[in-house]
Amino acid sequence: MTHSFDKDYWDQIWDGDRAAAMAAGQPNPHLVREIADLSPGTALDAGCGAGAEAIWLATGGWQVTAADIATTALARAAERAAASGVAARVRWVEADLARWQPDTRYDLVTTHYAHPAMPQLDFYDRIASWVAPAGTLLIVGHLHHQDHASGTGHGHDETGPPASASVTAADITARLDPLVWQVVTARESHRALPGHGGHAASIHDVVVRANRRP
Template sequence: MTHGFDKEYWEEHWQRDGAGSPPNPHLVREVGELVPGTALDAGCGEGAEAIWLASRGWEVTAADISSAVLARAAERGTPERLRWIEADLSTWDPGMRFDLVTTHYAHPAMPQLEFYDRVAEWVAPGGTLLIVGHLHTHGGHGHGHHPPAEASATAAAITARLDEAAWEVVTAEEGQRTLPGRDAPLHDVVVRATRRR
């Protein structure tokens, strides 16, 4: 099954789904010790990660294509250091670079690895890129919407696109975890890299 992952798809998805989940544990683990600066949450969904970052002193831009989910996210609270942006991440230009660019299970209307290339360009020198994505498994289940193989990636496929002269890979791992109330585990890929100065 092929998804378009366009605005219409995501508006329908977020009107149907949503659980008000806590911030992704991979974000908490990988970013918790970093010194706060500017951050972009690319494909912020319901905003748990953006709100968590802002509450810890980050100046956060949280972008998503769905106006429905952004309205829901804003209802969870808008800390002083957080701004919500409705944007198509396949074409949007933030006009700046960030100390942290993070994305969690985001699927824009473009090839997944090209999307990761795109958001990596928005990381400032010395900054951090954190990608949390779906690891495709045959017969596996995704994060509520069963993403197809083309919306998934492996750690090796992501890190292969990060030029060693420009990036230091800190974390590149794959694993599974179980969410409360869900029978099927999530199969995650996590890549964290620092842009060299």
């Protein structure tokens, strides 16, 4: 199936029958592990969904800008942030990440399975340009995998992510100029989460963390 990944697509996902489960998700374990050694600063969560990662960052002392195209996702995220006591540390922005430009650069720019209506690697190039000098880029994406297994928790049908939204670690690191970036992590991982009907879902991730040189 071909998806446009436009606003209508994501609004339908977040107004659908899986939205409540997606909104109750926990912060991505790759984020929790990869930024444990960073001092809190300013962060951008690009494609924040219902805000699990943004709220986790805010709880840890980060000042977060969280952007997503889906109105319902942002409404759920804002409610969850208020309930968590961190509403003052998160700015929610409804934006098409294929077109939106932030007015500043950030100490941390992170994204988790986001794919707007543009080529996936071009999207990663785009968000990389929003990292401040000496800042960190963390990309968690769908690994280009032969069967494109489903179950990301960020809004896909049962066929899983399409090939156009999937990449490898090498695909990403090849776009990072070594004169500008120091690659810290380039890993492809496989993990299992509880799926629909009690069946385990296999998650195939690509994780790239890079530091922008000062």
